[in-house]
Amino acid sequence: MSRPSSSVASGPPGSTRRPARLRARLLSVLAALGLALGALVGLPGAAQAAGSLPCDLYGDAGTPCVAAHSTVRALFSSYNGPLYRVTRVLDGAATDIGLLAPGGYADAGRQDTFCGGTSCRITRIYDQTSRHNDLNPGPAGTAGMGADRGADASELAVTAGGHKVYGIFTSPGVGYRSTGAASGVAVNGQPEGVYMVASGTHVGSACCFDYGNAESTPADTGNGHMDAVSIATTCYFAPCTGSGPWVEADLENGMFQGDNGSNTANRGNNSTYVTAVLKNNGQTRYALKGGNSQSGGLTTWWDGGLPTRGGYKPMHQEGGIILGTGGDNSNWNMGTFFEGAMVAGYPSDAVENAVQANIVSVGYSGQTNVPNGPQGTITGPGGKCVDVAADDTGVNGAAVQLWDCQSYAEDQHWTHNPDGSLSTISRCLDVVGNSSANDAKLELYDCNGVGGQKWVQQADGSLRNPQSGRCLDAPGGATGNGTRLQIHDCNGSAAQKFALG
Incomplete structure (x- = not known):
């Protein structure tokens, strides 16, 4: 669509020309409108002028x-x-x-x-x-x-x-x-x-x-x-x-x-x-x-x-x-x-x-390198974070482990859901095979509401799985990167201190 000219020219033969004073007033009004629209476009949140996107x-x-x-x-x-x-x-x-x-x-x-x-x-x-x-x-x-x-x-x-x-x-x-x-x-x-x-x-x-x-x-x-x-x-x-x-x-x-x-x-x-x-x-x-x-x-x-x-x-x-x-x-x-x-x-x-x-x-603003939604970290023994193996890919059955905390790591940011589950990258913290056995390992798995996906924060800092009555645990109190997490009899030790951030 062509845009109209802001100038006022003489019309074709037989047309009526606008008086000079009226033309000047029209030019002044158009110029002011142009400045106002320009200011609106330049202000974040302001209404955009038609055709400006x-x-x-x-x-x-x-x-x-x-x-x-x-x-x-x-x-x-x-x-x-x-x-x-x-x-x-x-x-x-x-x-x-x-x-x-x-x-x-x-x-x-x-x-x-x-x-x-x-x-x-x-x-x-x-x-x-x-x-x-x-x-x-x-x-x-x-x-x-x-x-x-x-x-x-x-x-x-x-x-x-x-x-x-x-x-x-x-x-x-x-x-x-x-x-x-x-x-x-x-x-x-x-x-x-x-x-x-x-x-x-x-x-x-x-x-x-x-x-x-x-x-x-x-x-x-x-x-x-x-x-x-x-x-x-x-x-x-x-x-x-x-x-x-x-x-x-x-x-x-x-x-x-x-x-x-x-x-x-x-x-x-x-x-x-x-x-x-x-x-x-x-x-x-x-x-x-x-x-x-x-x-x-x-x-x-x-x-x-x-x-x-x-x-x-x-x-x-x-x-x-x-x-x-x-x-x-x-x-x-x-x-x-x-x-x-x-x-x-x-x-x-x-x-x-x-x-x-x-x-x-x-007017874009805000950090772009760190997840900042409702998710929080789970900090465990040695100040390490609860992490999913394989760098944010999060397939079913991926091992859940301890790892150095990394602000950009998506799979270290967990959502505490209303049903008691903890989820990251669209899957839940899960006990392998929905087991209640001592030392059963943890994994990431599709959220399905089973008992092996429920976690309750205890007053002593542990995370308890109600179905098994056991707590999230780092075997032997290990704190090294890649330590595979498990459930174990709740005992109040440092190996079972996990803070939801």
Whole structure:
């Protein structure tokens, strides 16, 4: 839609010209309105001017959004649908979380009411375009990992637009994907752009924390079959400058910082919130940009030729969409996602700058590297934390142990549920085989309400399992990393002191 000119020109032959004084007054009023709208857009929490949100900006510039995802806010000023779905772990009930107002911010209060006192997973992220390119936990892929689980819905609360909202706190095993090739997303060398707002502090070096174009099935089908933006400490093509994290392009079988892989000019983005931008004309050229989502503009890390390694020039995208994983469902990395969109065509620098300005106007605030929801730690003997083996993957039967406390470790943050269970990464602290025997080992297992999943804090600092009458115990008072926990006759010893934080 073209925008009207702010100037007043003489009309066509036969038209009536406005008097100069009236024209001057109209110009003055329009200028004042423009300043007022500009001030509103720049204030967190203020009403957004029509057409001011990222997908409005992209669309007006001729590069429309074909996918738009966020748990934080609307990305179109007219959007008034659901942002995401949460599902309670204990009973499987689900509800959609929408907006406080059209074009506004997430209704986090609805989530808090629905999930209060228990754990919820984010089980769907709705596409805000009319294409319905929704994201669900992804299936197992050829990377050798199992199917993905949804992120803990209440694990990371931050502020945006002056409102409490939740980000998607991704740990190993968490990831989302479209079903097959998504509608309108670039394929076979078509141009496209993608941006996301992520964390520059909750990052890792494993594969892969990506958002963008991937294979239509969870399998590596060759160079150039992906076109996703990533933020990670992965130096795939040495040398790299500093220790990252860097905004990178996952083009499949390589995390490209620019040029043909290595790009020492890419100095990384480690701010609390990072705007990560990738665009690719599909034939000859791509660009990478990064910026602080709380202030300032974008820095261009690369704007030049596609890699000359085989398969990237031209590209061979398949049009799938991933979030938090690699194209073959490599889901070993960690990251945090707040919003992002994919567009058709090759976006201009001007529209990317406008999108960054809008992101800054949101006023994102709060820590992004530490779970800060209702979960707490369980501190045991030797000041160690109750932890799940295998780095946040949390499969059924995973050993529960003592380990050095790590603020970012998702599987060291436990929710004390109303039924007496303790849960982390969507499963419960469980006695193997629901046993009541002395020295029965502990594991993580699907929450199912059995007696082996009930725990009561005692006045002496122990955690008692009522079914067995025995207490959580570190065998022989051991405090070393990897000490497998068990239940044992309650005896008041230091080996049975576990504090719920």
